[in-house]
Amino acid sequence: MNALVPLPVVVPLLGAALALLLARWPALQRTVSVACLTATLVVAVTLLVQAYRYGPVVVHVGGWPTPVGIVLVADQLAALMLVVSSAVTLCVLLYSIGQGQSETGESAPLTIFHPTYLVLTAGVTNAFLAGDLFNLFVGFEILLAASFVLITLGGTETRIRTGSTYVVVSILSSMLFLTAVGLVYAATGTLNMAQLTQRLDALPADVRLVLQLMLLLAFAIKAAVFPLSAWLPDSYPTAPAPVTAVFAGLLTKVGVYAIIRAETLLFPGGRADRILLVAAGLTMVVGILGAVAQSDMKRLFSFTLVSHIGYMIFGVALGTVAGLSGAIFYVVHHITIQTTLFLVAGLVEERAGSTDLRRLGGLARVAPLLGVLFFVPAMNLAGVPPFSGFLGKLGLLQAGVAAGGPLPGALVAAGTLTSLLTLYVASRVWNIAFWRAPRLATAEPVVRLPALMVGATVALVVLGLALTVVAGPLFDVTGDAAADLRDRRPYVRSVLPWLTP
Amino acid sequence: MSATGAGPNLALVVVVGVLVGCGVTLLLERSLTRILLGVVLLGNGVNLLILLGGRSGMAPVVGTAPTGDLSDALPQAMVLTAIVITFGLTAFLLAVSYRAWYLTGDDEVPDDLEDRQVRSQAARNEVATADLGGEGPDGDPEQVDPGPARRRRGDGER
Numbered sequence: 001m002n003a004l005v006p007l008p009v010v011v012p013l014l015g016a017a018l019a020l021l022l023a024r025w026p027a028l029q030r031t032v033s034v035a036c037l038t039a040t041l042v043v044a045v046t047l048l049v050q051a052y053r054y055g056p057v058v059v060h061v062g063g064w065p066t067p068v069g070i071v072l073v074a075d076q077l078a079a080l081m082l083v084v085s086s087a088v089t090l091c092v093l094l095y096s097i098g099q100g101q102s103e104t105g106e107s108a109p110l111t112i113f114h115p116t117y118l119v120l121t122a123g124v125t126n127a128f129l130a131g132d133l134f135n136l137f138v139g140f141e142i143l144l145a146a147s148f149v150l151i152t153l154g155g156t157e158t159r160i161r162t163g164s165t166y167v168v169v170s171i172l173s174s175m176l177f178l179t180a181v182g183l184v185y186a187a188t189g190t191l192n193m194a195q196l197t198q199r200l201d202a203l204p205a206d207v208r209l210v211l212q213l214m215l216l217l218a219f220a221i222k223a224a225v226f227p228l229s230a231w232l233p234d235s236y237p238t239a240p241a242p243v244t245a246v247f248a249g250l251l252t253k254v255g256v257y258a259i260i261r262a263e264t265l266l267f268p269g270g271r272a273d274r275i276l277l278v279a280a281g282l283t284m285v286v287g288i289l290g291a292v293a294q295s296d297m298k299r300l301f302s303f304t305l306v307s308h309i310g311y312m313i314f315g316v317a318l319g320t321v322a323g324l325s326g327a328i329f330y331v332v333h334h335i336t337i338q339t340t341l342f343l344v345a346g347l348v349e350e351r352a353g354s355t356d357l358r359r360l361g362g363l364a365r366v367a368p369l370l371g372v373l374f375f376v377p378a379m380n381l382a383g384v385p386p387f388s389g390f391l392g393k394l395g396l397l398q399a400g401v402a403a404g405g406p407l408p409g410a411l412v413a414a415g416t417l418t419s420l421l422t423l424y425v426a427s428r429v430w431n432i433a434f435w436r437a438p439r440l441a442t443a444e445p446v447v448r449l450p451a452l453m454v455g456a457t458v459a460l461v462v463l464g465l466a467l468t469v470v471a472g473p474l475f476d477v478t479g480d481a482a483a484d485l486r487d488r489r490p491y492v493r494s495v496l497p498w499l500t501p
Numbered sequence: 502m503s504a505t506g507a508g509p510n511l512a513l514v515v516v517v518g519v520l521v522g523c524g525v526t527l528l529l530e531r532s533l534t535r536i537l538l539g540v541v542l543l544g545n546g547v548n549l550l551i552l553l554g555g556r557s558g559m560a561p562v563v564g565t566a567p568t569g570d571l572s573d574a575l576p577q578a579m580v581l582t583a584i585v586i587t588f589g590l591t592a593f594l595l596a597v598s599y600r601a602w603y604l605t606g607d608d609e610v611p612d613d614l615e616d617r618q619v620r621s622q623a624a625r626n627e628v629a630t631a632d633l634g635g636e637g638p639d640g641d642p643e644q645v646d647p648g649p650a651r652r653r654r655g656d657g658e659r
Contacts, residue, residue, distance in 0.1 A: 134579055141586045148593050157604045164533055164597050164610055171540055171590050172528065178547050178583055185576060186554030234613045293619050 004050075005059040005072045007043045008082055008125035011036050016118035023111040030097050033114045037090040037121065044082035051079040052477060056494040058131070066496055067192050071131035075491055076481035077328060078128045081257055084332050085128070087463065088249050088339050089121050091456045095343055096242035098452025099350070113153065120146035120246070127254050131495060133181050133191040136258065140177065140222070144170050147251060150243045151235065158238045166235035169221065177218035184211050193265055194495035197488055200266055212267040216276070219262065223255025225313055226283035229306045233290065236305075237298035241346025244298060248305050249339030253331055256312045263316050264324065264485040274407065276317035281411050284310030284418040291425045297345045297355035297433065304381065304425060305338050307418055314411050315396050318403050324482035326395035329475060333380075333388045333467055340377040340460040347373065347457060348433070350449055353442025357429065362438030369454065371434050376461050378430065380468075382423035388467035393419055395475065513553060520546030533598035533608040540594060544587035548580050 015036030022029040050057050056075035060066060074082070096113065123143025130136040148170070152163035185191055187207055188199040200208055217228075224232040232252070236244050263270065287307025294300040312334070315327025349355050351367050364371035380387035393415060400412040467474065484490045520542050527539025555573030559566035602608045 134582075138582065138586075141590075145589060145593070148590075148597075152597060152600075155600050155604075160597060160601050160604060161611060162613070164594075164601060165613075167590075167594055167597055168528070168536055168540075168610075171594065172543075174586075174590070175540075175543050175547050179550060181579070182547065182551035182554050182576070185551070185579070191575075234616070293623075294615070296615065299615055 002057060002059045004043050004047055005057055005074050005129065006061065008040045008047075008086065009072075009122050009129060011039050011043070012118040012122040012125065016115040016122065019118060020115040023115075026100075026111065029111070029114050033093055033118060034090070034097075036118060037086060037093055040121065040125065041083070041086040041090055044079065044086045047074045048076070048079035048083050048477075050074075051076045052480065055490055058494050067190055067195055070135050071192065071194075071495055072129045072135075073131040073193075073491065073495060074129055075494070076477060076484060077257075077260065080328065080332065080477060080481060081128045081253070082125060084335050085124055085250050085253075086121070088335055088460070089117075089124075089246060091460045091463075092242045092246045092249075092339060092343065093117060094459075095245070095346070095453050095456035096240075098450040098454075098456060099240075099242060099346070112149065116146050116149045117246075119143075120150065124250050124254055128257060132193055133184060133196070136261075137174075137177055137181055140254070140258075141174060143251065143254065144174065147247060151239045151247070153240060153243065162235045162238045165231055169231040169235075173218050173221035176214065176221070180211065180214035180218055183214060187211060192495070193261070194492045196266055197492055205271075208267060209271055212262065212270050212272050215262050215266070216259065216272060219255050219258040220279070221255075223252050223259060223313070224283075224306050224309055225279050226286050226306070226310070227279070229283065229287065229309075232306055233294075233299055233302040236302045237296065241342060241349060245339045245342035245346065248302070248342050249335045252305065252309055253335050256309065256316075256327075256331055259313065260316050260324070260327065260485070263319070265488060265491060268486070268488065269319060273317050273319055276313055277407050277411055280310045280313035280317055281414040282310075283307065283313060284414050288418045288421040288425065292421065292428075295357045297348060297357060297429060298342065300357075300425065300429065301338070301341050301345060304341075304422060307422070308334055308338070308381070310418065311393065311396055311415060314415065315399060318399055318408060320399055320403055321479065321482045321486050322399035322402055323396065324485055325475065325479040326392065326399050328478040328481055329388075329395055329471075330392040332474065332478070333392045333464075336460060336464045336467060337377050337381050337389065340457065340464055341374075341381065343453075343457045343460060344370070344374045344377065347449060347453060350453070352440045356441065357432045359441035360433040360439060361436035362434070364434040366438045366440065367449075370449075373454075373457055373461055374434065375430065377464055378426035379423075380464055382426045383419040384423065386468055388464065388471055391468065391471045391475075513549060517546050517549045517553065520549065531609045533594070533601055533610060536610075537591065537594050537598055540587075541591055544583075544591070548583050548587065551576050551580050551583060 015032055019029045019032050022032060047057055051074055056073055057079075058074075059072045061070045061072060063069070096117075120143050123139050123141070123146055126142060127136055127139030130139050148163070148167050151166055152159050181191065184196070187203060188196060190196060190199060200211070203211075221228045236247055239247065263276075284307050287303050287310060291300050291303035291307060294303060312327045312330050315323040315330060317323075345355050347370055348360070348363065351370060352360055352363060354360065380389045383389040383393045397412050397415055400408045400415070524539045524541075524543030524546055527535045527542065530536060530539070555576035558572035559570045561571045561574035561577075563571075598608045
């Protein structure tokens, strides 16, 4: 079973190389990409089952003993993230293939799209599986390098303008991360996360705090936590729809994942929790107020994305098992829903010629299916019962109430307010774009939306609904993962059997 | 960390400080070329910093010197990786700034258009997108009472 662990990284990377070689045969290239991502999904599901039943699956790359060599760890959290991310990337890939087939697609994917997309996937999976900090950094760099290419795809003026913001901010956060890695190594002499749990505990509290804040700063830029979130709504919306969707779904969540790892494994019960709580509250409220002011669908969703990152940070900062469990559930939910919404925005653009709310109207009558596809995930995001968004928020708010105290209480209030404002934003989009008299931004004759695009979106909407149905078992898994994270010993024991206290 | 050999030496620490300081200053500029130079300086500063984290000493080849005198090989390996990554990122940034210059004639990073629009609307106290209920029932005959009413009206006109 251990042999499976590197596959989610290796398969997409080899697939990328193959896809690059097959650039002249688009059909073959598409087949390779889809096959690779399907294989990744299957492997990820197997790993999750393994990790849930028997504990973390570990592989020592190259057979080197642990503190010397690199280690890949698929514990429950990592495996769960792998499953969700590969399912979502597969759906988005199918969507982009569908978009390539439509005649109106002005942003038709180039031959470079598939290899880059696979490299992006490999970076994301590598970051999830990384068992040491430097490998996590490398994972981040792989996905960033791929995302740079994807966000400036085509090299038009707008994309270069917004892309340069994204590139510079990402490079800066990488530099911060690298500095933190260097400092952690200087302080402890290791970068292996399991070994770090012991050595960091032995450090003076102030040194630990500095290291923790450095790492959190780097991760918070990637996760778009409030004071560091301004880059996101400026850079995401102009990219092609599938690219924006996968960025929105995955890239920020990799940052959240890294924050979860840092806060549980490396610095449990850290002194940064209060700062994180305040940042979480501000992220929620400021993000959603930004969304209220927007008049473009994609930008609006970018702001809801920022806002809902706050929920996850809230759960992590609470530090309780219930909070962590809620946060992990919310990550799973939010990856699915946010990606779906951006795909729907892409469909709207395809059908109506624009995502600008000022130029849209009456879509529900013109394209009823599109209306349903928007309505369900939008209500899900806003947290209307019985959808998974409601369950995730409920879990987090309960954890907040259980934690007690004025600050968690304020956060619960902020969370409720954000949920209501999200509902307001979602219904505003619905009122303006989907009700009213039909008004389209394009005068072109009606083209049928490619079946594959609609199909992929439907699949993701159904996945979002399925999260509601399986919420019980899923909460078991996230609860289990959260308990393991809090405990730390299962992780350390599986990586360094002889070091366990 | 350093049992033997030279610890972090002051000159190197100062160099790191100067590189990072200059890099950050350049990053605050608006022109992409200067930002690029800032990234180069910052990247090199950070790479040197990593190198400082390990023990210095002889070449880390077993057998050439007593084990205690060897330098720490791990930061060197990490720095090599980091240099390659920084190089790649720099090359991409260079391409972006060239493209920006090619398309617009300069390589300044402009303000975001939508941001400016939202700000000017806020200054004029306007709503971003009016959602005033708009047309009302009459504005869109199909919406409230479809079919019959409109057909009758149509008949009357004929």
